[in-house]
Amino acid sequence: MAKITASVFTSHVPAIGAAVDLGKTKEPYWQPVFKGYEYSKQWLKDNKPDVILLVFNDHATAFSLEMIPTFAVGCAAEFAVADEGWGPRPVPKVIGHPELAAHIVQSVIQDDFDLTIVNKMDVDHGLTVPLTLMCGQPEAWPCPVIPIAINVVQYPVPSGKRCLNLGKAIRKAVESFDKDLNVQIWGTGGMSHQLQGARAGLINKDFDGAFMDLMIKDPEAQAAVPHINYVREAGSEGIELVMWLTARGAMSDLNGGPPPTVKHRFYHVPASNTAVGHLILENG
Amino acid sequence: MAKITASVFTSHVPAIGAAVDLGKTKEPYWQPVFKGYEYSKQWLKDNKPDVILLVFNDHATAFSLEMIPTFAVGCAAEFAVADEGWGPRPVPKVIGHPELAAHIVQSVIQDDFDLTIVNKMDVDHGLTVPLTLMCGQPEAWPCPVIPIAINVVQYPVPSGKRCLNLGKAIRKAVESFDKDLNVQIWGTGGMSHQLQGARAGLINKDFDGAFMDLMIKDPEAQAAVPHINYVREAGSEGIELVMWLTARGAMSDLNGGPPPTVKHRFYHVPASNTAVGHLILENG
Amino acid sequence: MSLEKPYLDVPGTTLFDMDQSRQGYWLNQFCMSLMKPENRERFKANQRAYVDEWPMTEDQKQAVLDQDLNKAISLGGNIYFLAKLGSTHGKSFQQMAGSMTGMTEEEYRDMMISGGRSIEGNRVVGESGDAQANRQPQGKSRVEGKA
Amino acid sequence: MSLEKPYLDVPGTTLFDMDQSRQGYWLNQFCMSLMKPENRERFKANQRAYVDEWPMTEDQKQAVLDQDLNKAISLGGNIYFLAKLGSTHGKSFQQMAGSMTGMTEEEYRDMMISGGRSIEGNRVVGESGDAQANRQPQGKSRVEGKA
Ligand SMILES: [Fe+3]
Ligand SMILES: [Fe+3]
Numbered sequence: 001m002a003k004i005t006a007s008v009f010t011s012h013v014p015a016i017g018a019a020v021d022l023g024k025t026k027e028p029y030w031q032p033v034f035k036g037y038e039y040s041k042q043w044l045k046d047n048k049p050d051v052i053l054l055v056f057n058d059h060a061t062a063f064s065l066e067m068i069p070t071f072a073v074g075c076a077a078e079f080a081v082a083d084e085g086w087g088p089r090p091v092p093k094v095i096g097h098p099e100l101a102a103h104i105v106q107s108v109i110q111d112d113f114d115l116t117i118v119n120k121m122d123v124d125h126g127l128t129v130p131l132t133l134m135c136g137q138p139e140a141w142p143c144p145v146i147p148i149a150i151n152v153v154q155y156p157v158p159s160g161k162r163c164l165n166l167g168k169a170i171r172k173a174v175e176s177f178d179k180d181l182n183v184q185i186w187g188t189g190g191m192s193h194q195l196q197g198a199r200a201g202l203i204n205k206d207f208d209g210a211f212m213d214l215m216i217k218d219p220e221a222q223a224a225v226p227h228i229n230y231v232r233e234a235g236s237e238g239i240e241l242v243m244w245l246t247a248r249g250a251m252s253d254l255n256g257g258p259p260p261t262v263k264h265r266f267y268h269v270p271a272s273n274t275a276v277g278h279l280i281l282e283n284g
Numbered sequence: 285m286a287k288i289t290a291s292v293f294t295s296h297v298p299a300i301g302a303a304v305d306l307g308k309t310k311e312p313y314w315q316p317v318f319k320g321y322e323y324s325k326q327w328l329k330d331n332k333p334d335v336i337l338l339v340f341n342d343h344a345t346a347f348s349l350e351m352i353p354t355f356a357v358g359c360a361a362e363f364a365v366a367d368e369g370w371g372p373r374p375v376p377k378v379i380g381h382p383e384l385a386a387h388i389v390q391s392v393i394q395d396d397f398d399l400t401i402v403n404k405m406d407v408d409h410g411l412t413v414p415l416t417l418m419c420g421q422p423e424a425w426p427c428p429v430i431p432i433a434i435n436v437v438q439y440p441v442p443s444g445k446r447c448l449n450l451g452k453a454i455r456k457a458v459e460s461f462d463k464d465l466n467v468q469i470w471g472t473g474g475m476s477h478q479l480q481g482a483r484a485g486l487i488n489k490d491f492d493g494a495f496m497d498l499m500i501k502d503p504e505a506q507a508a509v510p511h512i513n514y515v516r517e518a519g520s521e522g523i524e525l526v527m528w529l530t531a532r533g534a535m536s537d538l539n540g541g542p543p544p545t546v547k548h549r550f551y552h553v554p555a556s557n558t559a560v561g562h563l564i565l566e567n568g
Numbered sequence: 569m570s571l572e573k574p575y576l577d578v579p580g581t582t583l584f585d586m587d588q589s590r591q592g593y594w595l596n597q598f599c600m601s602l603m604k605p606e607n608r609e610r611f612k613a614n615q616r617a618y619v620d621e622w623p624m625t626e627d628q629k630q631a632v633l634d635q636d637l638n639k640a641i642s643l644g645g646n647i648y649f650l651a652k653l654g655s656t657h658g659k660s661f662q663q664m665a666g667s668m669t670g671m672t673e674e675e676y677r678d679m680m681i682s683g684g685r686s687i688e689g690n691r692v693v694g695e696s697g698d699a700q701a702n703r704q705p706q707g708k709s710r711v712e713g714k715a
Numbered sequence: 716m717s718l719e720k721p722y723l724d725v726p727g728t729t730l731f732d733m734d735q736s737r738q739g740y741w742l743n744q745f746c747m748s749l750m751k752p753e754n755r756e757r758f759k760a761n762q763r764a765y766v767d768e769w770p771m772t773e774d775q776k777q778a779v780l781d782q783d784l785n786k787a788i789s790l791g792g793n794i795y796f797l798a799k800l801g802s803t804h805g806k807s808f809q810q811m812a813g814s815m816t817g818m819t820e821e822e823y824r825d826m827m828i829s830g831g832r833s834i835e836g837n838r839v840v841g842e843s844g845d846a847q848a849n850r851q852p853q854g855k856s857r858v859e860g861k862a
Contacts (some may be wrong), residue, residue: 014808029828060795064747065740069353070398075586083750085802102586106572109440114354114398117438117586119593153795154401155732156393192831196794197785198727198853199846200812201823203831228721232838236728237794270827272809298661313681344648348600349593359733367603369655386733390719401733403740437648439585476684480647481638482580482706483699484665485676487684512574516691520581521647554680556662 002100002174002181006047007247007260008040009215009279010133012056012188014125015272017089020132033276036266037133043263043280044134048142049184051097053104053170055148055246056126056188059084062118068154069116071166073108074123074147075101082122091128091137097144100177104146107173113166123147130188133278150246152189152239157227160242164223167249174250187247189240191267192233193274202235203275208267211241212277216262219248237274251283258284286384286458286465290331291531291544292324293499293563294417296340296472298409299556301373304416317560320550321417327547327564328418332426333468335381337388337454339432339530340410340472343368346402352438353400355450357392358407358431359385366406375412375421381428384461388430391457397450407431414472417562434530436473436523441511444526448507451533458534471531473524475551476517477558486519487559492551495525496561500546503532521558535567542568577692580699584646592644598622598632599649608656638668670705724839727846731793739791745769745779746796755803785815817852 019030061082063069079094109115127147135142148170151157158166167185174183191211194202211234214222223245230239253259260281268276303314345366347353363378393399411431419426432454435441442450451469458467475495478486495518498506507529514523537543544565552560575583582588589596598619601607611618619629631639632653640650647664654664666676679685689697698706722730729735736743745766748754758765766776778786779800787797794811801811813823826832836844845853 018807059798060743060747060793061750065736065743066402066404067351067353067356068401068403069351070393070400072351075590083752085750085755085799087752098590102590106440106586109354109442112443112446114442114446116354116400117352118350119352120350153731153793154736155730156390158393158398159396162396162398194728194832195808195812196788197729197815197846198817198848198851199725199832199837200727200815201826201832202834202837202846203827204834205830207834231722231728231730232725233834236725236730269830272807273812273827273831275831302660343651344596344600344646345603349589349596349649359737367605369603369608369652371605382737386737390733437584437646438589439583478581478685479661479665480641481582481668481699482670482701482704483578483685483690484580484668485679485685486687486690486699487680488687489683491687515575515581515583516578517687520578520583553683556660557665557680557684559684 002177002179002183004171004174004183004185004250004283005049006184006280006282007251008134008184008186009244009247009277010130010186010188011190011271011274011276011278012126012129013271013274013276014129017125017129017132020137021090032268033271036268036276036278039264040134040278040280041136044142050143050181051100051183052143052145053148053183053185054127054130054145054188055150055186055243056130057152057240057243058149059124059126060153061124062121068151069149070151070158071113072116072118072149073101073105074118074121074149075105076119076121079121079123079147081128082124084124089125089128091132092140094123094127094141094147095144097146100181101146103177104170104173107176108166108169111169111172113169121147121149126188130186148246150243152242157239157242159227160223160225160245163242164219164245164249167246168254170246171250171255185247185250187244189243190234190238191241191275191277192235192238194235195237195273199235201273203269204233205269205275207233208275208277212265212267212279215244215248215279216281219245219254251281253284260284286461286463286467288455288458288467288469288534288567289333290468290564290566291535292418292468292470293528293531293561294414294470294472295474295555295558295560295562296410296413297555297558297560298413301409301413301416304421305374316552317555320552320560320562323548324418324562324564325420328426334427334465335384335467336427336429337432337467337469338411338414338429338472339434339470339527340414341436341524341527342433343408343410344437345408346405352435353433354435354442355397356400356402356433357385357389358402358405358433359389360403360405363405363407363431365412366408368408373409373412375416376424378407378411378425378431379428381430384465385430387461388454388457391460392450392453395453395456397453405431405433410472414470432530434527436526441523441526443511444507444509444529447526448503448529448533451530452538454530455534455539469531469534471528473527474518474522475525475559475561476519476522478519479521479557483519485557487553488518489553489559491517492559492561496549496551496563499528499532499563500565503529503538535565537568544568579690579693579695579697579701582641588644590644592646594622594624595628595632595640595643595645596649598624599652602652602656611656637664669707670709671707675707726837726840726844726848729788735791737791739793741769741771742775742779742787742790742792743796745771746799749799749803758803784811816854817856818854822854
């Protein structure tokens, strides 16, 4: 039986990817960011998963305005690294897990989530930067990855509650898969940031701290927070944080298990326009 | 306030479109089919809607295997008639209703349906054949149409219950739109048919009749029927009938109103490979 | 695989589930390419060369060249995609569906006019209806084959 | 329009809702085209000719040519689409974001290093924070403009 053993949460700022790709990680500006992930890289080596379910959002890369899925699950054998306008990042292509993805899709759609099945999707910084932060610069990513894309760009976006419940449905799906697999689920995006208008550069450390506290102790309470609070308090692009709820919803304690163990917590300002937040939770 | 006043249900067999386009409607094979829609054409003239919400499925036309949305709502200003391999049908292009579509999308996504927003979609026989059956061959379709596409091609497909509940959410959305609009919702596809394998040509009149009875009297009961029953009893392509439930779910009686009035009921075998079924219900 | 498949006991029927779809991905995407008139022309001008542009298996390519829809479906094809192949060859949906039964076009059309294929004996594998494996192919071709 | 918009009172902020998206459809789709290297080259070689290939309004085209992101957003653009325009011109996300405030690149970068823009006074239109309309543009350009 497959099992979700841990969840990882992290910002996916594109400038972090660029800093690694251009060899700037030792610069004073970037050092504190990467120091915050040193523990995490070792942890991932010690807790190597068989598959990662990576919850992220596409940033007008694979999905133009022609078709905007609320929830999309990547079922392909592989996913190319996107050219976001600077040329593709020099990182390995992403290998999928079509069997588990198909199983999740079948289970979760029958559980009343109206997924879009995706077989072709170039993946952008939303997916590759978390892999870089957690794995460094390997020849190949350590395991297959199933991309789970959530729309947080075109309003209306799904509610925090819906994102949390998607996580619960994913957990149920994984646990009914008949092969033994150690599965991690990663939730990415955020923390507070705004990339537009006169309010660009907004950072709200108090909001971010309270969010991380609730993500650990009471994600159901955080899931009840409406969109407008994220926009007002954490910036127009801070809405990405709802994606953390999907990963959190897949943890055992929301399905009758014991509370998770906090293995790591990190927060830093800034990376480019953004506050960087990071958590690792293991199922108890 | 906008209001859903009636629902129309009909098969959307491509050969029916071809019969009209090629001037074969008076042939003995086709006469009985078109006779069944004579009442309907007059009824539509007498009950001209401001907008039609047209529930249909794409038949590997706008959606390849690259991306398969469970529920997609067309929000564009217009939709081109697709070339399905024989060249586009000689029918008017479809004019959308972007304002109402946007409103429906916003309301229904916030009601926990994970729609895909679609701004570019060539529409195939699933959408144009019902318009032809109900309107004949006009220069322009009588009103704007919002295409609502449901995946019934790639399994897993949504359950009948989920399709019915989508209809309920759509009704709620329409009734909260602030302009006075007379809205009809059409559910298309079916009846029993199978287009593949040694069982091609299957027709099950008893199933179709019972289905139409329940569509009138007890759609909640029909919504509880699992997919396998449709496949086994009504043929592999008979699964299209779940789309009737979305239109039916938008009628008043499922939201506390009086039962609908049956204005018309028609059934005929065959059109090409398929049983043709047709209902018109008005809200009481 | 671990998908539940309650539909495997329906005779003469293949559901286009995620496993079929994965197997037939390029076969179906090849069919989609035939929605463009210029591709239909190129395909008809040299079918072998055109199918060789696609990463299909040799079996899938052969099923395309033979217009063997049953074979194509067994290899992951879906009828709505395969319909693009049929229409490129000028076939109607009725001709395509009929071709999968072994019946002649006339036999199949007559069956439909008489009310279609009966559901009796065709619900579950092992019953005695005309869609069961032991009664294929159907129509005259069977009688002649046996004669 | 009848969409509920509880976010209209957030200062200096435009949410990419369905109305914005409809208005900015071709502007954003134009930006998407810049994801292909060959289109970036064509655009840079003759910007006016390239934007004229798209059914944008003249205002939208001018905002593109001026790289005026605030204007582009007011006309339906979204920052993730507009980022393709910025990257075509070699701009980072930080340079793009900063350009919308009136601050110099250095001023904006320094603000971020010092912990970013404060939320205080910037939650609701009419408060007194630095993102409010009456305090634009920000940074030296404002001081100089007033001097
Ligand atoms: Fe992001
Ligand atoms: Fe159909």
